Amino acid sequence: MDTEVSFSTPNLVEEHSDALARHNSDGGYSLIDYYAENRREEPFTLVNPPHRKTLTRTESIQSLKKSRTSLERVQSKIGESIHQEPNRLNAILASDRDRYGFRKSNHYVKIEDYDEWWTRYSQYLSRRKKKWEKLMAKNGLLVAKKGSPTRFPARSEELRRYVRKGIPAEWRGDAWFYFAKGYDKLKDNKGVYDKLVDETMNLINENTEAIEKDLHRTFPENVHFNDITRNGVTEESPLLQTLRRVLKCFSKYRPSIGYCQSLNFIAGLLLVFLDEERAFWMLVIVTERYLPGIHEFNLEGVNVHQGVLMLCLRQYLPNVWALINESSHSNNNSFLYELPTLSFCTTSWFMSIFVGVLPIETTLRVWDCLFYEESKAIFQVSLTIFKLLEPQMLDLSHKRSEDDGILSAELFQMIQNAPKRLLDANALMEECFRFSSFSKLSQEEILNCKKYVIESRSRYNELIKRRSAVGMDEQERKELMRTAVLLENKQIGLKSMNWNGRLNSRMRRIQQRIR
Amino acid sequence: MSKQTSVKLVLLGEAAVGKSSLVLRFVSNDFQENKEPTIGAAFLTQRCTIGTKTIKFEIWDTAGQERFANLAPLYYRNAQAALVVYDVTKPASFIKARHWVKELHEQASKNIVIALVGNKYDLVVDPETGEEIEGRRSVSVEEGKALADEEGLLFFETSAKSAFNVNEVFTAIGKQIPEETSKPQDEPSSVGRIDLNAPVDESGGAGNCAC
Ligand SMILES: Nc1nc2c(ncn2[C@@H]2O[C@H](COP(=O)(O)OP(=O)(O)OP(=O)(O)O)[C@@H](O)[C@H]2O)c(=O)[nH]1
Numbered sequence: 207m208d209t210e211v212s213f214s215t216p217n218l219v220e221e222h223s224d225a226l227a228r229h230n231s232d233g234g235y236s237l238i239d240y241y242a243e244n245r246r247e248e249p250f251t252l253v254n255p256p257h258r259k260t261l262t263r264t265e266s267i268q269s270l271k272k273s274r275t276s277l278e279r280v281q282s283k284i285g286e287s288i289h290q291e292p293n294r295l296n297a298i299l300a301s302d303r304d305r306y307g308f309r310k311s312n313h314y315v316k317i318e319d320y321d322e323w324w325t326r327y328s329q330y331l332s333r334r335k336k337k338w339e340k341l342m343a344k345n346g347l348l349v350a351k352k353g354s355p356t357r358f359p360a361r362s363e364e365l366r367r368y369v370r371k372g373i374p375a376e377w378r379g380d381a382w383f384y385f386a387k388g389y390d391k392l393k394d395n396k397g398v399y400d401k402l403v404d405e406t407m408n409l410i411n412e413n414t415e416a417i418e419k420d421l422h423r424t425f426p427e428n429v430h431f432n433d434i435t436r437n438g439v440t441e442e443s444p445l446l447q448t449l450r451r452v453l454k455c456f457s458k459y460r461p462s463i464g465y466c467q468s469l470n471f472i473a474g475l476l477l478v479f480l481d482e483e484r485a486f487w488m489l490v491i492v493t494e495r496y497l498p499g500i501h502e503f504n505l506e507g508v509n510v511h512q513g514v515l516m517l518c519l520r521q522y523l524p525n526v527w528a529l530i531n532e533s534s535h536s537n538n539n540s541f542l543y544e545l546p547t548l549s550f551c552t553t554s555w556f557m558s559i560f561v562g563v564l565p566i567e568t569t570l571r572v573w574d575c576l577f578y579e580e581s582k583a584i585f586q587v588s589l590t591i592f593k594l595l596e597p598q599m600l601d602l603s604h605k606r607s608e609d610d611g612i613l614s615a616e617l618f619q620m621i622q623n624a625p626k627r628l629l630d631a632n633a634l635m636e637e638c639f640r641f642s643s644f645s646k647l648s649q650e651e652i653l654n655c656k657k658y659v660i661e662s663r664s665r666y667n668e669l670i671k672r673r674s675a676v677g678m679d680e681q682e683r684k685e686l687m688r689t690a691v692l693l694e695n696k697q698i699g700l701k702s703m704n705w706n707g708r709l710n711s712r713m714r715r716i717q718q719r720i721r
Numbered sequence: 722m723s724k725q726t727s728v729k730l731v732l733l734g735e736a737a738v739g740k741s742s743l744v745l746r747f748v749s750n751d752f753q754e755n756k757e758p759t760i761g762a763a764f765l766t767q768r769c770t771i772g773t774k775t776i777k778f779e780i781w782d783t784a785g786q787e788r789f790a791n792l793a794p795l796y797y798r799n800a801q802a803a804l805v806v807y808d809v810t811k812p813a814s815f816i817k818a819r820h821w822v823k824e825l826h827e828q829a830s831k832n833i834v835i836a837l838v839g840n841k842y843d844l845v846v847d848p849e850t851g852e853e854i855e856g857r858r859s860v861s862v863e864e865g866k867a868l869a870d871e872e873g874l875l876f877f878e879t880s881a882k883s884a885f886n887v888n889e890v891f892t893a894i895g896k897q898i899p900e901e902t903s904k905p906q907d908e909p910s911s912v913g914r915i916d917l918n919a920p921v922d923e924s925g926g927a928g929n930c931a932c
């Protein structure tokens with residue numbers, strides 16, 4: 207029989223239950239007050255934020271121990287607020303923060319709109335939670351009242367449907383970790399993380415400097431990521447100290463990636479739902495299994511994924527594709543090498559997995575699907591966003607400027623800004639997995655596309671290398687590529703082409719034309 | 722009716738020098754103490770009236786980390802103007818700026834207008850007196866000027882935080898753009914139109930900038 211252990215109810219919660227009771231009894235959502243109350247119990251010894259000071263090894267270990275305890279506190283605090291009973295969800299209405307500590311409103315979402323949506327969504331959440339509890343019970347998995355399961359039912363159509371409708375927030379971290387096979391990773395790497403923490407404690411290099419630049423720029427609109435200043439003394443947010451350690455350890459563990467901007471957002475959001483060590487391994491899993499190559503030093507993985515997205519758009523949303531495609535030859539694949547201008551807007555969809563692109567609750571729903579269904583979910587969600595925007599895009603299409611074939615500014619703005627207003631996660635997910643032509647898109651299809659794009663792009667890069675040998679300029683290179691792509695589409699493989707013979711004479715003709 | 726032209730402008734420079742903050746100041750007259758790093762690129766527009774000319778800036782704000790440089794050629798293709806930004810307190814960012822200028826001259830369109838911008842000027846002056854505090858800056862005005870003269874660039878020191886010189890940069894670029902290279906637009910009705918895709922409570926974005 208499976209008995210469930212919970213991670214989110216460590217002793218620390220008990221220790222602070224007094225403060226919690228106080229903050230719950232006044233009915234308001236007051237994570238911030240609770241935070242302040244907890245902090246008051248700690249003596250202030252640090253005048254400077256820890257990262258400004260070079261610590262000796264003993265000092266470092268002490269400060270590490272100290273901040274790990276504070277981290278557990280932060281986590282139990284976030285956990286506690288996520289764990290609030292359904293009627294407590296109303297407390298969010300009275301606050302300017304959501305249940306994770308993010309500001310509810312921003313440039314794109316008005317607080318009234320958030321509250322209106324939340325009123326409905328919070329009821330949906332408690333209905334789903336009950337269904338999940340039944341599902342768990344049916345599978346012999348008991349979950350303690352305020353606990354979180356560390357095991358989930360075996361994969362099935364039913365479970366997939368449940369995941370698509372959203373994992374309860376209080377179980378989210380555990381579910382992600384379980385579906386992503388995090389426990390295997392953890393088992394194979396006992397003690398590795400602690401060792402990394404030790405090794406990177408006083409590490410200073412290019413990566414750690416880049417990490418420092420981004421630390422305070424990670425979720426500044428979330429209260430847990432803000433430093434605390436009282437009586438003129440500023441203490442660094444414990445969550446940021448943790449984020450620093452996770453990112454530093456990662457940069458050491460994966461030198462081919464090091465630190466890449468956007469990892470701060472992924473690791474930061476993971477830390478809201480997982481403890482430090484599991485968040486670290488999850489970050490490893492995300493970069494090696496779900497988004498391979500995306501954060502590597504040359505960012506070629508970004509181009510490859512964008513290429514796959516473009517292939518998907520051409521296949522499933524031909525009207526959108528007609529607007530985006532800038533290639534003059536309608537049926538060649540040159541867009542795989544020279545990505546359409548629009549791909550600037552979608553870079554962050556892959557790199558930050560929609561963090562900052564979609565509202566936070568919507569992002570979390572996408573992450574639920576991603577960790578259960580593999581990377582195809584990212585493509586399906588991207589396609590859904592375009593599908594939802596299609597009518598507006600077509601409206602704007604007449605604005606496409608004729609002189610250079612570049613999409614109009616309005617179109618870019620829409621593609622960049624409209625997703626930030628997609629609060630209604632249910633509508634997005636239903637469109638994605640129930641009503642769309644790409645709801646059945648398989649991971650295998652995505653992998654095949656990826657292979658194709660990788661091969662096409664490496665052939666192209668090979669040509670560029672030779673180009674520098676022959677001394678062509680940019681203009682000539684482009685001409686050559688277009689020619690090569692046209693030839694390729696006529697089933698004349700580039701491999702069988704003789705560079706010195708046929709292609710050279712073709713180049714001469716092109717050069718004459720240019721002149 | 723004034724003549725409207727649109728100008729594609731790209732911002733380049735090391736991470737955290739304040740590219741996004743300069744744009745935020747120019748477009749929304751706002752400043753954020755901790756601004757999130759830009760992933761890939763962000764796109765914004767702002768209209769400006771300079772004399773009888775109305776210019777619509779189409780601004781591409783790019784990511785600063787070194788590895789994103791691989792995507793940069795996509796951003797500056799067809800750009801008519803560029804802001805190469807460094808942080809006056811960070812010498813490494815000035816070296817990076819030098820590289821960007823070189824790359825633009827080699828790769829971007831021939832008549833691109835480039836402005837060299839030393840940002841975070843507020844960090845080197847006393848807020849009370851406005852006088853420079855000794856030892857605060859790492860890149861001298863002379864160094865900046867010398868690079869600008871050498872390479873034929875506009876040069877400004879700015880502060881996105883205090884708004885010092887920010888509009889001036891864009892105005893100067895607007896003045897420098899030759900009429901024939903900017904794309905003429907025959908949609909006079911769009912001037913001053915409310916942009917439905919602009920952020921909801923952003924007052925500056927949809928209107929005209931008072932350059
Ligand atoms: N004191 C001061 N701080 C500034 C100024 N401009 C920007 N900053 C701060 O510097 C940090 C980085 O600013 P950003 O505008 O995000 O820098 P960026 O160049 O866009 O950075 P990336 O997107 O990572 O390339 C933020 O925390 C800003 O608040 C300035 O003029 N003065």
Ligand SMILES: [Mg+2]
Nearest residue numbers: 740741758759
């Ligand atoms: Mg930026």
